Structures are given as C-alpha cells and as structure tokens.
Amino acid sequence: MNRFLCIIFLLFFASCGQPGEPLFIENNGRAQGSTYQIKYESPKGQDFGKEIEEILRQIDLSMSTYVPSSLVSQINKGNTPVEVDSLFITVLNRSTxxxxxxxxxxDPTVGPLVNLWGFGFKEIRQDVSADTLTQVLSKVGYESIQIDDMRVSIPEGFTIDFNAIAQGFTVDHIAEFLENHKVENYMVEVGGEVRAKGVNESGNVWRIGVDKPQEEIDAENRFQFVLELENAGLATSGNYRRFWVDEETGTRYSHTIDPKIGYPARNRLLSASIIAPSAMDADAYATVCMVQGLERCKELLASKENFEGYLIFSGDENEWDTFITEGFQAFIIEPVN
Incomplete structure (x- = not known):
C-alpha cells in the first residue's frame, strides 16, 4: 500500500500536567508493516497507549496475512469455514x-495477482505468460467468498487480503475507541491513513501535508499541499514509488493491479487523495481511483456525497496536472506550485 502522508505539527506536545486534568498525549510505534502516530486530548489525562497497542494486536490476529495463526491466514488455507470476529466481518462486508x-x-481476493507481478510479501516476479495469467485470474473474484453468518470460507487457491482497506479501518477503530472514552480532539494516523477531529494543543484544526508524486522525497520541497482536516478521513494512493521496469521493453508496471484484467493499472493518474467520512472508505476508494483512472474517478467523486478528491495526473506532454474537487479545495491552506 502506498503511504504518502506526513503529519505536520507546528507546536510540540507537552507531556506535563496534573493527574486527572485534560492532557494532550502522543502514542506512536510500528504496526501493520508501517508506523502509527496518535495524538489526543485525554479528558482525565489518561494515556491509552497500552489499550491502543492491544487494539492493533487484535486487528493483526484477525486480518494480518503476516500472522500464521490469524483468522485470515486460516481462511486462506481454503475450503474450510472459519468463524471470524466482528473486526473481520466488518471489513469483509464493506470490501464486498x-x-x-x-x-x-x-477486490479483496486480488492477492494472487499481486504476487504474480512481484508486489507481494516475497517481492518475486513470476513469468507472466498468457497461460499463467489466465490460471491466476481463475483464482480471483470476490464472488467466490462464502459468508454464512460469522463463518467465512474461500475455495482452495484463493486468498483474502485486506491490504487496501485494513489500515483505514484501523484508523477508524482507534478513533471510535477514543470517542467512546470522551476524547473530542484527536488525530489518528496509521501507515499514512488519517482521521482527525477537533483541534490540536494550540487550538488549531489538525494540519496534514501530502507528498508530491515523486520517487524520492525532497525534504525541502516535499508537499503537494497542506490541508486542515476536521471530522473526516483522508487517504492517498499512488503509483510512483512501487513499480518495476521491464528491462527488455522499458515498460513500467505499477503495484496497483486491475483485478478484472490481471494487469497493473496503466492510466494517467499518478496519485489520488480522497477525503471521506471514514478513513476506511477513503483508503479503499483511493485504490479504486488508481485502478479506474482519471475520468472514471471524477465520475465516482461526483456521484458520492461527502467524498472529495485531489487527483494528480500526467498531462499531454508528460507534465503534472491536477483535478481538485471544490469541496477538497476548501480544506487546503497551503497549495504548492
């Protein structure tokens, strides 16, 4: 998954205060193959770091393909119904x-194609012949997922992978936990997916910077734009850092795979930043945009209420161009030329 968000904090958060008093707290670490950063005003000064770590652990035990004993790993063995938890079924239902x-x-069953093209866990590209592609495509299709109440199964050879939605869900789940503990001001970021509500310690709406679509990060000229995010989720997907080039033909293949044809998506869209009511939806629809391309993404954004987008695409002469919905423009405070 592509993670290109950088959280900007203009003031450092103090870690002092009397027990029982409201206090801004920061928790950070590594999770889901990336990092997380969570800042919140705790009404009674309580640090929820341990509880957040437990939430991350439970999500891994539910839907991490890197955990052999996880529910999704058991399901991916094939042909055996597995009773899942509420975390798993929530993500699966939204995915379908x-x-x-x-x-x-x-498509949450796109995993075999991702592996075929060398973008999976082992990062080993296989021989992509027409016969091989046809064979792998026969093992892809969300319609083959069997759901019976809380029991889930797939045919042998299929796999379920929530890579394009799980981090967004994780952000929402942690945000819900904080709200259940009366936290009104928070910013939750996991692997670049973000959800924010209220204000930071300085009393300002949370500010988020989104990277330019370039292979290397330029520390002095990093951001495409900076926005103020309030009571919404934000995710960015792009094809400019994870790709490989065929040495014989010079063809560049991106990590975003079109599940319907089996090939990496090839269109003019370089990145899609999506604002949505939930980080889970922002995460998933950013991927949809990268698969469908510029024009269809515009149509999608126009059709969905409370969804906004910032799309960067290559122009006629290979220069960068942008399409920004009116609603997204209202969030931006620092456009970058």
Missing amino acids: EIAEETAGSF
Missing part, C-alpha cells in the same frame, strides 16, 4: 460492498 459497487475494480 465496494467490490460490487465498482464492478470488481476493488
């Missing part, structure tokens, strides 16, 4: 809803 809505542009 988005898959149906997008006619398969989003």
Whole structure:
C-alpha cells in the first residue's frame, strides 16, 4: 500500500500536567508493516497507549496475512469455514460492498495477482505468460467468498487480503475507541491513513501535508499541499514509488493491479487523495481511483456525497496536472506550485 502522508505539527506536545486534568498525549510505534502516530486530548489525562497497542494486536490476529495463526491466514488455507470476529466481518462486508459497487475494480481476493507481478510479501516476479495469467485470474473474484453468518470460507487457491482497506479501518477503530472514552480532539494516523477531529494543543484544526508524486522525497520541497482536516478521513494512493521496469521493453508496471484484467493499472493518474467520512472508505476508494483512472474517478467523486478528491495526473506532454474537487479545495491552506 502506498503511504504518502506526513503529519505536520507546528507546536510540540507537552507531556506535563496534573493527574486527572485534560492532557494532550502522543502514542506512536510500528504496526501493520508501517508506523502509527496518535495524538489526543485525554479528558482525565489518561494515556491509552497500552489499550491502543492491544487494539492493533487484535486487528493483526484477525486480518494480518503476516500472522500464521490469524483468522485470515486460516481462511486462506481454503475450503474450510472459519468463524471470524466482528473486526473481520466488518471489513469483509464493506470490501464486498465496494467490490460490487465498482464492478470488481476493488477486490479483496486480488492477492494472487499481486504476487504474480512481484508486489507481494516475497517481492518475486513470476513469468507472466498468457497461460499463467489466465490460471491466476481463475483464482480471483470476490464472488467466490462464502459468508454464512460469522463463518467465512474461500475455495482452495484463493486468498483474502485486506491490504487496501485494513489500515483505514484501523484508523477508524482507534478513533471510535477514543470517542467512546470522551476524547473530542484527536488525530489518528496509521501507515499514512488519517482521521482527525477537533483541534490540536494550540487550538488549531489538525494540519496534514501530502507528498508530491515523486520517487524520492525532497525534504525541502516535499508537499503537494497542506490541508486542515476536521471530522473526516483522508487517504492517498499512488503509483510512483512501487513499480518495476521491464528491462527488455522499458515498460513500467505499477503495484496497483486491475483485478478484472490481471494487469497493473496503466492510466494517467499518478496519485489520488480522497477525503471521506471514514478513513476506511477513503483508503479503499483511493485504490479504486488508481485502478479506474482519471475520468472514471471524477465520475465516482461526483456521484458520492461527502467524498472529495485531489487527483494528480500526467498531462499531454508528460507534465503534472491536477483535478481538485471544490469541496477538497476548501480544506487546503497551503497549495504548492
């Protein structure tokens, strides 16, 4: 997954105060193959760091393909119904809803194709012949997922992978935990997916910077834009850092795979930043945009209430160009030329 968000804090958070008093607290670490950063005003000065670590652990035990004993790893053995938890079924149900809505542009069973093209865990590219592609495509299709109440199974050879939605869900789940503990001001970021509510310690709306679509980060000229995010989720997906180039043909293949045709998506879209009511939806639909391309992404944004987008694409002469919805523009405070 592509993670290109950088959280900007203009003031450092103090870690002092009397027990029982409101206090801004920061928790950070590593999770889900990336990092997390969470800042919140705790009404009674309580540090929820241990509880947040437990939430991350439970999500890994539910849907991490890197944990051999996880629920998803058990399901991926094939042909055996596995009783799942509420975390898993929530993400699975939303994944299949988005898959149906997008006619398969989003598909939680795309894993075999990702591995075929060398973007999986082992990062080993296989021989992508027509026969091989046909064979692998026969093991992809969300319609093959069997759901019976809380029991889930897939045919042998299929896999479920929530890579394009799980981090957004994690952000929402932690945000819900904080709100249940009366936290009104917070920023939750996991692997670049963000959700924010209220204000930071300085009393300002949370500020988020989104990287330019370039292979290397330029520390002095890093951000495409900076926005103020309030009571919404934000995710960015792009194809400019994870790709490989065929040495014989010079063809560049991105990590975003079109599940319907089996090939990496090839279109003019370089990155898609999506604002949505939830980080989970922002995460998933950013991937949908990268698969469907510029024009279809514009149509999608126009059709969905409370969804906004900032799209960067290559112009006629290979220069960068942008499409920004009116609602997204209202969030931006520092456009970058």
